[in-house]
Amino acid sequence: MLRPSEIKQGFHYFIMGWHLITQKGLRRFVIMPILLNILLLSGLLWLFTSRFSIWLESMLTFIPDWLSWLSSILLILAVLMLLCIFYFTFTTLSGFIAAPFNALLAEKVEKMLTEESLVEGSAVDFLKDIPRMLKRELQKLTYSLPKIIGLFLLGFIPVIGQSIIPVLAFLFTVWMMAIQYCDYPFDNHKVSFHCMKNALGQKRTLTLTFGALVTLCTFVPLINLVIIPVAVCGATAMWVEQYR
Secondary structure, eight states: OOOHHHHHHHHHHHHHHHHHTTSTTTHHHHHHHHHHHHHHHHHHHHHHHHHHHHHHHHHHTTSOGGGGGGHHHHHHHHHHHHHHHHHHHHHHHHHHHHHHHHHHHHHHHHHHHHSOOOOOOOHHHHHHHHHHHHHHHHHHHHHHHHHHHHHHHHTTSTTGGGTHHHHHHHHHHHHHHHHHHHHHHHHHTTOOHHHHHHHHHHTHHHHHHHHHHHHHHTTSTTHHHHHHHHHHHHHHHHIIIIIO
16 A cells, blocks of 8 residues: 655655765765766676667567557567666676675765764774675575566566566566665664565555665666665665664
């Protein structure tokens, strides 16, 4: 059931993310994720643009002739599914590469919002914590990868694969976008992945609204280069006010 108040909150935290990245003291923690984002996005764009038409043609061959009158609609849905797969891949890889920087950004945002610090540690302590952060990213991958593979394979089923499955793929992408960025402040407080996922599920409308806004921005050129730190900041503000 959709909750209007949570939809409004989702927009609030998303807009707050854009405000926070401009704040003095946070901007230097935003630069590195953006640079990594540019490099990764450039590589993936080259890969997908070189193979996109081949993958799309393969999916459309499964449409029976008697549904040819729906070809335009099914084509749009097939393109939507491939785009969801692209951004899922981008988000997953960027999560591994930028996890330490995003965790640090989430910590600084929380400190700014609450005027309280997490337990301070040295640079050596931060480096020692990186394997734990990467393990957390692996948890997210093992949770999402089987589902995204299943959706991809179901996409080859005639009719269903070109109509229902793209919608489900988009909704799952939205859910994973929210999980990806909300996880950083949760993980900074050593909240388990399972508990974090359940907490987000209890406010599903808020979670999906925030995730949908982040997902849509990843489709916009230039904006998609800065959306990761924006999402981290907005998700941290959500953590402070809703879950902390």
